Amino acid sequence: SDLTGKRVAVVGNGSTGVQLLEQVANQAAHVSVFQRTPQWISPRDKYGAPMDPEVTWLCDNFPGFWNWWRYMAIAGLFGTHGFILPDEEWVAKGGKWNAMSDQLRADLTAYIRAQTGGDEELIAKLVPDYAPFSRRPVVDNNWYKTLTRDHVELVTDPIESFTPDGIRTADGTERPFDIVITDRKST
Numbered sequence: 112s113d114l115t116g117k118r119v120a121v122v123g124n125g126s127t128g129v130q131l132l133e134q135v136a137n138q139a140a141h142v143s144v145f146q147r148t149p150q151w152i153s154p155r156d157k158y159g160a161p162m163d164p165e166v167t168w169l170c171d172n173f174p175g176f177w178n179w180w181r182y183m184a185i186a187g188l189f190g191t192h193g194f195i196l197p198d199e200e201w202v203a204k205g206g207k208w209n210a211m212s213d214q215l216r217a218d219l220t221a222y223i224r225a226q227t228g229g230d231e232e233l234i235a236k237l238v239p240d241y242a243p244f245s246r247r248p249v250v251d252n253n254w255y256k257t258l259t260r261d262h263v264e265l266v267t268d269p270i271e272s273f274t275p276d277g278i279r280t281a282d283g284t285e286r287p288f289d290i291v292i293t294d295r296k297s298t
Contacts, residue, residue, distance in 0.1 A: 114138035118287060120278055122270070123294025124150055126247075129254040132263075135292065142263045143286055145270060145278070149239040151219050152249045159252060194244040208242040215243045226255035233258060236267050 119139040121128050124146045136142050162170075170177045198209035206213050220238055227233050237255070258265050268280035277287040 112290070114290065116140045117289040118277075119143075120145060120286070120288045120291040121294070122278075122291060123147070124152075124249075124254070125294045126249050128292075128294035129249050130252045131292065133253045133257045136257045136260055136263050140262060143266050143278075143288070144258065144263065145266045146236070147269070149237050150246070150249045151216075151239055151243045152223075152251045152254055153219055154222060155250045158250055191244050194242070212242045212244070219243060222251075223255060226251070227259055230259065233265065236265055 114135060115138050117139050118141045119135055120143050121132055121135060122145045124144065128144070129150070129152055132142070132144060166180065170180065194209070194212045194215060196209060198206070201209050201213070207216065220234075223234055223237050227237070237258075257263055266280060266286075268282045268284070271279045271281045273279075273291070274285055277285055278291070279285040
């Protein structure tokens, strides 16, 4: 659908909401992103880019290569178990969860800071209070950068109700919208 000149609400910042925000913002006159819970949203090299011609050729010409290539693309996730194991000694010394998790938290927080241009008010709304890998990881698709555009706002007040013209949040603010897009898990 053509969103040119429209006021659009994007409800949710799960994988779907993150993936579509930049394209919505490229068209819409104004976008409000309703975030219930901050997510750890991480960079991924070449995310969404077409496969390299060499990889395409290998997939087309070597049976089984596709399966191996996909396996290798996610193999790094098999080591994630270490991120979720609590380390009581680490916490007793002032850490939040364990050394691996806290380092990832620091790296992802630095990523958020870089993507948002150091906007402290925005960063405070975006950094989760839980450990990375406590929830399903979300891959960045220029979501953080899109939030810094002049015509995009991040709303963290809870949605109270949908109104005939838009959305009212718990603080009593009613925002008018032409289109509301919901991240499937946010409904």
